[in-house]
Amino acid sequence: MNEIAVTSNQVDKPRSFDVEKVRADFPALHQEVNGHPLVYLDNAATTQKPNAVIDALVDYYRGYNSNVHRGAHYLSDKATAAFEEARRTVSAFIHSLAAEQIIWTRGTTEAINLIAATWGRQNIQAGDVILVSTLEHHSDIVPWQMLALEKQAKVVPLPLTTSGEIDLNAFTDLLDSRVKLISLNHVSNALGTVNPVKEICALAKQYDITVVVDGAQAVAHFPVDVQDLGCDFYAFSGHKLYGPTGIGVLWGRRELLDAMPPYHFGGEMIERVSFSGTTFNQLPYKFEAGTPDIAGAIGLAAAIVYLTSLDRKAIVQHEHELLAYAIEKAKNIDGLVRVGTAEHAAGIFSFVVDGTHPADIGMLLDQQGVAVRTGHHCAQPLMESLGLPGTVRASFSMYNTKADVDSFFNALQKVLQLLR
Ligand code: PMP
Numbered sequence: 001m002n003e004i005a006v007t008s009n010q011v012d013k014p015r016s017f018d019v020e021k022v023r024a025d026f027p028a029l030h031q032e033v034n035g036h037p038l039v040y041l042d043n044a045a046t047t048q049k050p051n052a053v054i055d056a057l058v059d060y061y062r063g064y065n066s067n068v069h070r071g072a073h074y075l076s077d078k079a080t081a082a083f084e085e086a087r088r089t090v091s092a093f094i095h096s097l098a099a100e101q102i103i104w105t106r107g108t109t110e111a112i113n114l115i116a117a118t119w120g121r122q123n124i125q126a127g128d129v130i131l132v133s134t135l136e137h138h139s140d141i142v143p144w145q146m147l148a149l150e151k152q153a154k155v156v157p158l159p160l161t162t163s164g165e166i167d168l169n170a171f172t173d174l175l176d177s178r179v180k181l182i183s184l185n186h187v188s189n190a191l192g193t194v195n196p197v198k199e200i201c202a203l204a205k206q207y208d209i210t211v212v213v214d215g216a217q218a219v220a221h222f223p224v225d226v227q228d229l230g231c232d233f234y235a236f237s238g239h240k241l242y243g244p245t246g247i248g249v250l251w252g253r254r255e256l257l258d259a260m261p262p263y264h265f266g267g268e269m270i271e272r273v274s275f276s277g278t279t280f281n282q283l284p285y286k287f288e289a290g291t292p293d294i295a296g297a298i299g300l301a302a303a304i305v306y307l308t309s310l311d312r313k314a315i316v317q318h319e320h321e322l323l324a325y326a327i328e329k330a331k332n333i334d335g336l337v338r339v340g341t342a343e344h345a346a347g348i349f350s351f352v353v354d355g356t357h358p359a360d361i362g363m364l365l366d367q368q369g370v371a372v373r374t375g376h377h378c379a380q381p382l383m384e385s386l387g388l389p390g391t392v393r394a395s396f397s398m399y400n401t402k403a404d405v406d407s408f409f410n411a412l413q414k415v416l417q418l419l420r
Contacts, residue, residue, distance in 0.1 A: 015308075015309060015310055015311040015312075016310070016311050016314070017310050017311040017314035017315055017318065017398070019318060019398070019399065019401055022050075022310065022398060022399050023399045023401075025050040025051050025052065025306070026048045026049070026050050026051075026399055027051065027054070028040075028048045028049070029048055029399060032369065033366070033369040033371070034366065034367050034368065034369055035369070036368050036369025036370075037369055037407075038369050038371065039369055039370045039371065039404045039407045039408055039411075040371050040397075040400075040404075041370065041371060041372050041394040041395060041396065041400065041404065041408060042371045042372055042373050042393075042395060043220075043240075043347065043395045043396060043397035043400075044189050044217055044240070044347070044348055044373065044377075044393065044395035045373050045395070046239045046240060046245065047220060047239065047240055047241065047242045047397055048242070048397075048399070049242055049243070049244070049299075049303070050242055050303070050306050052302045052303070052305070052306040053242060053243055053244065053299050053302045053303045053306065055302075056298050056299050056301075056302035057244060057295050057298070057299045060079070060082070060294070060295045060298050060299075061295060064078040064079050064082070065079070065294075065295075066078070066079040067079070067291055067294075068080040068083045068291075068292065068294055069268065069285075079294055082294075082298050082301075083292070083294050083297050083298065084099075085301065086297040086298050086300060086301035087099045087102045087104070087284070087297070089301040089304050089305060090102045090249055090300065090301065090304065093219075093224075093304045093308065094219070094224050094225065094226045094234060094249075094251055095224075095225040095226060095227055095228070096226055096227075096251055097227065097254065098254065099284075100254070100257075100282070100283040100284050101251055101252055101253070101254055101257060101283065101284070102249055102250075102251055102284060103249070103250040103251070103252070103257070103283075103284045103287045103288065104247065104248070104249065104284070104288055104292050104293065104296075104297055105235070105247075105248045105249065105250050106246055106247070106248055106293070107216075107237035107238070107239070107245075107246070107247070107248035108137075108139060108214055108215075108216040108235045108236055108237045108248055109139040109237075109248075110248060111233075111235030111236075111248055111249065111250035112139055112140055112143050112183070112212065112214065112235055113139075113143045114250055114263045114287065115143075115212055115233050115235075115250070115252075116143035116144060116146065116147045117143075117147075117263055118260040118261050118262070118263050118287075119210070119233075119256060119260050120143075120144075120147040120151075120181070121147070121150070121151075121261075122259075122260060122261060123180060123181075123210070124147055124148070124151045124153050124180055124181065125151060125153065125180075126151060126152040126153065127152070127153065127154075127178060128151070128153040128154070128178060128179075128180040128181075129153065129154050129155075129156050129174075129178045129179045129180065130144045130147070130148060130153060130154070130155045130156070130179075130180065130181045130182075130183065131155075131156050131157075131158055131171075131174060131179055131181070131182045131183070131184075131209075132144055132155060132156075132157060132158065132182075132183050132184065133157070133158040133160070133166050133184040133185070133195065134157045134158060134159060134160050134381055134382055134385050135160065135164070135166070135184070135185060135188040135190065135191065135193060135195070135379065135382055136183070136184065136185060136214070136379065136381070136382070137185065137189055137190075137214065137216070137377075137378045137379055138378045138379070138380070139214070139378070140183050140184070140185060140212075140214045141155070141381065144181075144183060153180075156174065157381065158170065158171050158174065158182075158184070160382075160385065163340070163341045163342050163343070164188070164191040164193050164339070164340035164341065164342050165193055165195075165342045165343075166184070166193075166195055166196070166200070168196070168199070168200075171200070171203070172203065175203065175204075175206075175207050175209070176207070177207065179207060179209050180209060180210065181209065181210050181211075181212065182200065182204050182209055182210070182211045182212070183211075183212040183213075183214070184197070184200065184211075184212075184213065184214065185213070185214040185215075185216065185217065185218075186213050186214065186215045186217065186218035186224070187215075187216075187217035187218045187221065187346045187347075187348075188217065188340070188348070188379075188382075189216065189217045189348070189377055189378070189379065190339075190340070190348075190350060190376075190377040190379040190382055190383075190391070190393065191339060191340025191342065191345070191348060191350050191382075192217075192323070192340060192342070192345040192346050192347060192348030192349070192350065192395075193340055193342035193344070193345055194218075194342065194344035194345060194346050196344075197211075197213055197229050197231060198228065198229050198230060201229055201230035201231050202230060205230065210232045210233075210256070211230075211231045211232050211233070212231070212232065212233040212234075212235070213229065213231045213233065213234045213235070214235055214236075215234050215235060215236040216235070216236050216237050216240055217240065217346070217347075217348075218236070218346070219236045219240070219241050220240055220241045220242065220307070220397065220398075221315075221316065221319060221346040221347050222312070222316050222346065223312055226251050232252065232253050232256055233250065233251065233252045233253075233256070234250075234251040234252075235248065235249065235250050235251075236248060236249055238296060238299070238300035238303065241300070241303055241304070241307070242303040242306065242307060243296070243299050243300035243302070243303035243304070244293075244295070244296045244299040244300065244303075245296075246293050246296045247293045247296030247297055247299070247300050249300075250287075254283070257283050257284075257286075257287075258283065260287075262280055262286050262287060262289070263287050263289070264287075264289035264290065265289055266289040266290050267289065267290055267291075268281070268285055268288055268289055268290060268291075268292075269281050269285055269286050269287065269288060269289040310398070315398045318398060319346065319347050319396055319397070319398060319400075321402075322347075322396045322400055322401075322402065322404075322405060323345060323346075323347065323348075323349060323396060325402055325405050326349045326394065326396075326405050326408075326409075327349070329405060329406075329409045330349070330351065330409070332409075333353070333409070333412065333413065333416070334354075334416075335353050335354035335355060335356075335416075336351055336352075336353050337351060337352050337353070337354070338350065338351050339351055339352060339386060339388065339391045347395055347396045347397065348393060348394075348395045348396070349393070349394045349395075349396070350377075350391040350392070350393045350394075351391060351392055352388060352391055352392065353392075353416060355419075355420065356416065356419045356420070357389075358374040358375065358389070358390045358391055358392045359374050359375065359390070360415075360419055361374065361392050361412070361415055361416075361419070362374035362392060364414075364415040364418060364419070365392075365408075365411050365412065365415055368411040368414065368415075369407075369411075370407065370408050370411045370412075372392055372393060372394045372395075372408075373392075373393045373395070374390060374391070374392050374393070375390040375391075376389070376390045377390070377391070377393060394408055
């Protein structure tokens, strides 16, 4: 296969951010739910999609649906070109050195499973330690537990401070030559904590420890530069980044990806197959057995082009203001306790209210058109460590407004009157 050069198709022109204009680009936001205008605050579960993404999917299926890399015809060439351009778009988006380091997966979950099943099986041995933060989503715990069981290694949780941040002193104390891997999220989906990934990578390097970063909750909120972070692997999902479901990304350092065995076997990932033996393709195809999610990759690239056409600094500021506004408003609600008070937090307001159950709050908010998530947020070990069955989570995105926050708290006041 030819080298894939990295180019950025993100046009260098002045960018701006106008929340009302952005909202107009997201058709699903403009509807009534249970007789009320929708207030969508479940963005950490999945974001809504802009017209640019919906159109890219429709254009592909209407106009040039075809399989990639193997057709000797016009439509296949067109689909292949768009599919590989999408890889270059992702590569530039996270500042990868080369597009070959971008592996398409179904999402963050599959990306982490891929690392565990390939790099993990090759490198983790009996007695080794895998550190994961207590903040992790199940998808960044269970694959390591399974690997540890297989290899007789050990998964050790990184403790948190009372504000829901990784306790860096405890972390430093845990570092020794037995630790082979650290896996942690860039932003916690349950509390919104932004983890000091760069600092953790620098410490890990002193002990030659490999670092996996789960960026599922980060990439939509602020620019990510994998080289600057100094991590070894970075994973994220398209659907939390205004893109389609079913597509995600694994980025890895080239020397690690080159040395790893394939994950799945079949078409596309081979160089030559014969009954006397099979050789494997180069990066990135070595990890992409079978027909990929072509439309998903093209849709994800459309989402990235859309997002990067906006002023991202202004988006960070806007989301920060929404969170600060929610924190202020919450002070007027008796018995509300915010869960996770990290100094650096992105887009998530998690809370409990004395004498009520999160599931009841969520259900009654929905009756007023407010969509939030309740429960353990696929972070049961975190909830256990907090001594909570779960929380109510309102998660903000760039298209939310202070009016959304107002509607949410007005609805919450009504819900609490009913429940108390
Ligand atoms: N990690 C984090 C921090 C998440 O928030 C999620 C999704 N909630 C995942 C991993 C899993 O992502 P996916 O389901 O898209 O694979």
